[in-house]
Amino acid sequence: MTETEPLLRILLIEDDEDDYLITRDLLQDSSPVSTRLDWVDSASGGITALETGDYAVALVDLRLGPDSGIDLIREARERSISTPFILLTGQGDDELDVRAVELGAADYLVKGSLDGHTLIRSIRYAIDRAMATESLANSESHYRLLFESNPAPMCLVAPGSLALVSMNEAARALYGYSNDELDSLTLDKLRAPVHTSPRLSSEGILLREGGTLERHQRRGGEEMIVEMVSTNMTINHRPLQVLMITDVTSQLDNSRQLRLFKRSIESSSNGILITDARQDDLPIIYANRAFEKITGYDTADVLGRNCRFLQGDVFDLSNEQGLAEIRRGLKKGTDISAVLRNYRKDGTPFWNDLYISPMRDEQGEITHFIGVQNDISERKSAEHELAFNISHDVLTGLPNRTLLEDRLSQACQLSRRYGRTIALLFLDLDGFKLINDSLGHRFGDQLLVEVGRRLKALVRSGDTVARISGDEFIILLPDLAQAEDAVIVVETAIHEIAKPYHLDGETVHLTASAGISFTDGSIDKPMALLQQADLAMYRAKQQGRNTYQWYSQEFNEEASYRVALRNELQDAIDQEQLSVYYQPLIDAHTGQTRNVEALVRWQHPTRGLISPADFIPLAEETGQIIALGEWVLRKACRDMVHLHSRGFRHCSISVNVSPIQLRKEGFILTVTNALKAFGLPPESLELEVVESAVLLDTDVVINTLHAIRALGVHIAIDDFGTGFSSLSYIKLLPANKIKIDRSFIKDVIENRSDAAITQGVISMAHHLGLEVVAEGVETEAHATYLRKNHCDLLQGFAFARPMPFDDLLAFLNDQGAGNTLATRTSDRSEQERTLLLLDDEENILRALTRLLRRDGYRILATTSVKEAFSLLAANQVQVIVSDQRMPEMSGTDFLSAVKAIHPETVRIVLSGYTDLKSVTDAINEGAIYKFLTKPWDDKQIREHIQQAFLYYRATVS
Numbered sequence: 039m040t041e042t043e044p045l046l047r048i049l050l051i052e053d054d055e056d057d058y059l060i061t062r063d064l065l066q067d068s069s070p071v072s073t074r075l076d077w078v079d080s081a082s083g084g085i086t087a088l089e090t091g092d093y094a095v096a097l098v099d100l101r102l103g104p105d106s107g108i109d110l111i112r113e114a115r116e117r118s119i120s121t122p123f124i125l126l127t128g129q130g131d132d133e134l135d136v137r138a139v140e141l142g143a144a145d146y147l148v149k150g151s152l153d154g155h156t157l158i159r160s161i162r163y164a165i166d167r168a169m170a171t172e173s174l175a176n177s178e179s180h181y182r183l184l185f186e187s188n189p190a191p192m193c194l195v196a197p198g199s200l201a202l203v204s205m206n207e208a209a210r211a212l213y214g215y216s217n218d219e220l221d222s223l224t225l226d227k228l229r230a231p232v233h234t235s236p237r238l239s240s241e242g243i244l245l246r247e248g249g250t251l252e253r254h255q256r257r258g259g260e261e262m263i264v265e266m267v268s269t270n271m272t273i274n275h276r277p278l279q280v281l282m283i284t285d286v287t288s289q290l291d292n293s294r295q296l297r298l299f300k301r302s303i304e305s306s307s308n309g310i311l312i313t314d315a316r317q318d319d320l321p322i323i324y325a326n327r328a329f330e331k332i333t334g335y336d337t338a339d340v341l342g343r344n345c346r347f348l349q350g351d352v353f354d355l356s357n358e359q360g361l362a363e364i365r366r367g368l369k370k371g372t373d374i375s376a377v378l379r380n381y382r383k384d385g386t387p388f389w390n391d392l393y394i395s396p397m398r399d400e401q402g403e404i405t406h407f408i409g410v411q412n413d414i415s416e417r418k419s420a421e422h423e424l425a426f427n428i429s430h431d432v433l434t435g436l437p438n439r440t441l442l443e444d445r446l447s448q449a450c451q452l453s454r455r456y457g458r459t460i461a462l463l464f465l466d467l468d469g470f471k472l473i474n475d476s477l478g479h480r481f482g483d484q485l486l487v488e489v490g491r492r493l494k495a496l497v498r499s500g501d502t503v504a505r506i507s508g509d510e511f512i513i514l515l516p517d518l519a520q521a522e523d524a525v526i527v528v529e530t531a532i533h534e535i536a537k538p539y540h541l542d543g544e545t546v547h548l549t550a551s552a553g554i555s556f557t558d559g560s561i562d563k564p565m566a567l568l569q570q571a572d573l574a575m576y577r578a579k580q581q582g583r584n585t586y587q588w589y590s591q592e593f594n595e596e597a598s599y600r601v602a603l604r605n606e607l608q609d610a611i612d613q614e615q616l617s618v619y620y621q622p623l624i625d626a627h628t629g630q631t632r633n634v635e636a637l638v639r640w641q642h643p644t645r646g647l648i649s650p651a652d653f654i655p656l657a658e659e660t661g662q663i664i665a666l667g668e669w670v671l672r673k674a675c676r677d678m679v680h681l682h683s684r685g686f687r688h689c690s691i692s693v694n695v696s697p698i699q700l701r702k703e704g705f706i707l708t709v710t711n712a713l714k715a716f717g718l719p720p721e722s723l724e725l726e727v728v729e730s731a732v733l734l735d736t737d738v739v740i741n742t743l744h745a746i747r748a749l750g751v752h753i754a755i756d757d758f759g760t761g762f763s764s765l766s767y768i769k770l771l772p773a774n775k776i777k778i779d780r781s782f783i784k785d786v787i788e789n790r791s792d793a794a795i796t797q798g799v800i801s802m803a804h805h806l807g808l809e810v811v812a813e814g815v816e817t818e819a820h821a822t823y824l825r826k827n828h829c830d831l832l833q834g835f836a837f838a839r840p841m842p843f844d845d846l847l848a849f850l851n852d853q854g855a856g857n858t859l860a861t862r863t864s865d866r867s868e869q870e871r872t873l874l875l876l877d878d879e880e881n882i883l884r885a886l887t888r889l890l891r892r893d894g895y896r897i898l899a900t901t902s903v904k905e906a907f908s909l910l911a912a913n914q915v916q917v918i919v920s921d922q923r924m925p926e927m928s929g930t931d932f933l934s935a936v937k938a939i940h941p942e943t944v945r946i947v948l949s950g951y952t953d954l955k956s957v958t959d960a961i962n963e964g965a966i967y968k969f970l971t972k973p974w975d976d977k978q979i980r981e982h983i984q985q986a987f988l989y990y991r992a993t994v995s
């Protein structure tokens with residue numbers, strides 16, 4: 039042994055000193071290394087010495103007085119004293135020896151047979167083994183520590199039985215078991231029941247090599263998904279499985295959720311962009327498919343770019359507000375909502391409803407911006423269309439009343455400022471309703487579009503053409519130097535509208551009536567201009583249409599009057615201010631009254647007698663005509679029954695019926711009820727219907743009239759010739775009578791057109807088996823002419839005005855007394871040769887009369903053309919001699935008219951001067967039989983006149 043070798047310290051725990059000495063000697067003699075043997079003689083002393091940790095080995099006597107070496111070893115182990123022990127025993131202690139080894143003694147030696155060599159070898163062996171055991175224990179405890187305190191849950195499982203041999207703290211915490219419960223645990227118990235475990239997919243998370251997913255359950259039954267990595271090991275000669283367990287439940291959930299989010303973003307119909315907020319200029323780092331679809335850009339085109347390229351290259355004012363919002367939001371880091379006009383890759387614009395939201399990290403720093411785009415171009419265009427429709431007329435595309443109102447107020451402001459004049463033209467198409475009703479609404483629509491187009495074409499760019507309802511157009515001229523400048527526009531407009539329309543193969547003519555109002559902008563309510571122009575237009579209509587009128591204050595008064603009248607009419611109906619007058623219709627042949635027409639009258643308490651021509655149209659507008667008409671009908675029936683009871687049974691009553699009454703359901707019942715109520719025979723009642731009544735709801739009206747006719751009631755077509763006459767309607771109407779409107783009768787004796795129409799209507803009506811009444815027969819001449827032309831009934835002031843019922847009774851009584859109204863051409867006049875002389879010079883007339891009287895003619899002489907017509911109408915004239923040169927009209931013109939009205943007459947011109955052209959024309963047209971010159975030869979002229987009478991007789995008979 040060298041000096042440097044360490045001293046081997048040995049402790050002997052022995053109660054026998056001799057044994058100590060023997061052992062010391064043995065060691066000194068045999069140990070190759072320097073040893074020091076310390077001796078204690080008691081167990082407690084031994085423990086104390088050992089606790090110093092200074093000894094490489096301890097020799098312990100089995101029997102230590104009252105103590106046992108075995109107990110000492112046990113106690114030492116309990117005190118974690120790791121010093122190796124060699125037990126010294128006596129002979130025959132074999133069993134105890136074995137127990138000592140079991141307790142951890144390294145060896146045992148029998149004292150009596152102990153030699154130095156054996157002792158040293160045993161000591162070395164004990165020390166080596168102790169060192170090996172310590173190193174093993176050291177490493178075992180490291181590993182245990184590693185296992186136990188590993189934060190990753192781990193289990194040791196016995197293969198086959200799957201019993202859990204060990205579970206580290208993390209695993210116990212994961213599953214919720216305590217160490218004491220491990221004995222009864224198996225891996226299967228950790229697993230969730232198989233049937234609740236659907237196929238697991240690791241999609242979205244990365245598993246470790248060899249890792250598998252299993253559905254496990256905690257102690258309380260709560261399920262979780264774990265990743266298990268299993269490794270086979272042999273520990274202490276025992277094969278074991280080491281399970282590394284990771285709870286991936288939330289990881290999987292997160293991954294699933296992330297995938298869901300990703301899929302939603304991918305499949306969103308909104309374009310989604312993500313930009314990196316940590317880089318300058320916010321480059322795009324993600325764009326979804328919808329973005330590509332909306333913009334036409336591929337993701338690759340846009341990655342790394344700032345979104346502003348979507349705004350195109352041009353400055354767009356409409357984007358300014360949206361961009362300001364975005365800048366503000368980006369700066370503040372708040373959510374942003376803005377609408378921008380963006381451009382697709384192909385350059386087409388679209389409206390982008392943009393929502394930008396910042397994304398923050400855990401520290402609250404903005405890392406990204408998410409932009410959600412919505413292409414709202416369609417909505418925008420629908421909004422635009424809606425806005426257009428709100429302010430425009432859908433049919434013509436012209437501004438409507440709302441927009442007109444707007445423009446009118448603006449115009450007022452401007453004209454006030456610049457001292458200009460505004461004029462408003464109100465144009466209403468004449469008779470458009472009839473065209474619309476007869477040719478169809480589609481046709482009417484086309485017509486309105488065309489009218490709108492024509493009007494638009496004639497105004498300047500600052501003017502407005504609007505359509506405010508059906509057939510009403512407005513032209514707003516906001517910038518006139520003076521109001522009169524509107525005249526040229528209104529005249530052009532009327533002229534343009536009057537040009538023919540060629541639509542759908544039809545040619546239609548249309549006129550318009552217009553009203554003009556104007557202001558210098560100072561008007562309080564600009565829309566009042568519209569009312570004023572409307573009133574003026576109404577006046578233009580009254581003046582015969584196809585013309586225009588300026589607004590004046592008196593129109594306003596008239597309109598107020600009409601409004602007041604409308605309101606008072608109801609009181610009139612309720613308070614019996616109405617009465618019925620009767621006007622006789624005279625039989626043209628007998629001169630007797632055959633029929634009376636009931637005509638309503640309104641005796642207003644303050645306004646006096648109001649004409650039905652004023653209030654009937656109002657009653658029609660308000661619908662009051664229904665009640666009013668029924669009242670007249672009943673009153674007329676009652677009075678007629680009264681009349682019959684007074685002996686005038688031959689007399690029937692005519693009652694006017696408005697088209698509105700005819701269209702109203704239940705009208706037939708109204709008629710039957712009236713008849714029944716007073717017991718008037720149906721054939722004693724006649725209803726007068728205007729021809730235009732059939733233009734609207736034709737079928738309904740015609741059916742109603744047929745039903746009325748079937749009752750036995752008669753029907754007359756009133757005001758014939760004034761409406762939109764259609765001969766085909768007359769054929770359909772179950773009428774008995776036609777009443778020629780008084781506008782034709784008025785000039786019938788001198789106006790060849792009126793005469794032709796009257797004669798035509800009489801002839802047509804007779805061919806259809808209808809009777810004809812002439813209205814407005816004001817003179818004897820009218821009556822005679824009409825009688826001559828075979829008119830059946832005559833009505834007019836020439837015979838009687840409309841009168842109260844009592845007056846009618848008196849009138850009829852008077853007639854019954856023989857005072858017939860026969861203003862018939864006398865038989866004499868029919869038989870006699872009658873000659874009419876017309877010359878504006880009295881002396882010539884006298885001379886001629888004197889000369890021709892000798893030949894026995896009945897001579898009618900006059901200086902006036904008008905009177906000549908009357909004489910012709912009232913008398914059966916055969917020959918006419920007319921001067922050529924007269925102030926009213928030329929002789930040839932007069933005779934040409936006479937030819938049209940009285941074609942049977944023989945017509946001679948007597949003239950002092952010769953306008954050859956007009957005379958030859960007249961002769962060629964057949965208007966003149968002979969042309970005689972002044973001064974005349976008495977004999978010659980008498981012969982010519984005689985020949986003329988002969989000629990008459992020859993041609994007429």
Ligand SMILES: Nc1nc2c(ncn2[C@@H]2O[C@@H]3COP(=O)(O)O[C@H]4[C@@H](O)[C@H](n5cnc6c(=O)[nH]c(N)nc65)O[C@@H]4COP(=O)(O)O[C@H]3[C@H]2O)c(=O)[nH]1
Nearest residue numbers: 637638650651654670694695696814815816833834835840
């Ligand atoms: N210038 C002139 N006029 C003559 C002459 N003879 C008659 N008249 C007038 O001509 C009109 C004839 O009636 P109408 O054509 O049916 O025209 C009637 C009729 O359409 C309507 N009317 C009158 N009463 C009623 C009624 O009870 N119901 C309905 N629906 N309408 C009525 O009012 C219109 C006007 O009635 P009135 O003012 O009573 O006017 C009456 C009558 O007074 C004449 O020789 N010369």
